[in-house]
Amino acid sequence: MNIINTSIKSTILEILSQNERGLGIYSIAKQARVSVSEVWRQIPILVRYGLIVKENKGHSGKIKKYQINLDNPMIKPFQRLLEQYHEVNNFIDLSPQEACNQILKKYYVTGTYALKEQCWDVCYPDGFLLAVDPEEYPKAELLKNCFINRWNFILINKPIKDCEFYYDETEGINKASSEQSVADGIATYELDPNNVEILYYLLIEDLDWGKLYHFLKWQWGEFALYRVYYLFSLARLLGGVLYPANLFYPKTRCKVIDKTFMREAQNSCFRILLCNGIAQRQAW
Secondary structure, X not given: OOXXXXXXXXXXXXXXXXXXXXXXXXXXXXXXXXXXXXHHHHHHHHHHOOOEXXXXXXXXXXXXXXXXXXXXXXXXXXXXXXXXXXXXXXXXOOOHHHHHHHHOOOEEEEOOHHHOOOOOOOOOOOEEEEEEOHHHHHHHHHHHHHOOOOOEEEEEEOOOOOXXXXXXXXXXXXXXXXXXXXXXXXXOOOOOHHHXXXXXXXXXXXXXXXXXXXXXXXXXXXXXHXXXXXXXXXXXXXXXXXXXXXXXXXXXXXXXXXHHHXXXXXXXXXXHHHHOOOOOHHHO
């Protein structure tokens, strides 16, 4: 349909959608901040297309009032679009961190970004892994779509009740602990190109191995345990320190050969160990 002044019509529809009772022309014009004559021109068009209807209450001679036509199948999608617009508009000028903390409650930032101040050669990422409770996952998807050209939100849909994180007052966001960050980064290795730094951190730092085992096993499963086992076994073969590889050996054998991770581990492991004096060239 050929309708001009679409923005004014949308404003009228939005005003009527937010009011359960009907509104008169003057009330609509006042809220829309446009002239009464402009509203007069748009109202008949909206009535003709069945988007609004005259209020049936009242007697002749009284001010005509209009209300949204909920029987029109176009109205509910329009109202959902309005709700999304207002949600987006609330944080459109915010940083990703500010927006994240404003729209979400059950979340934490994890992976490489959560470790960025603890790694030596970590690159400053242009996004982060965001673990979000299933209850708030739809909000996180909306957040991701809003920042699609500004920031890369890599979403993880998981219950966060038993996850370990804290509130970082400097950045104003929830961040995972070191062990939690490594567990999430290893398990979702393919999702974030910066996760190679997780291998670096795992081989360099002295972590709470028992806590890491717990997070890997009970939050992610056997495949994640095997990734750490493979990395540590490879490091020991290359002459590295005695990493606790056997601690992470999965009790049930992994049926899927993890070719992508194994290839990345092989390419990165010796470089990391050699550059940091953990392995000797003779070991190669």
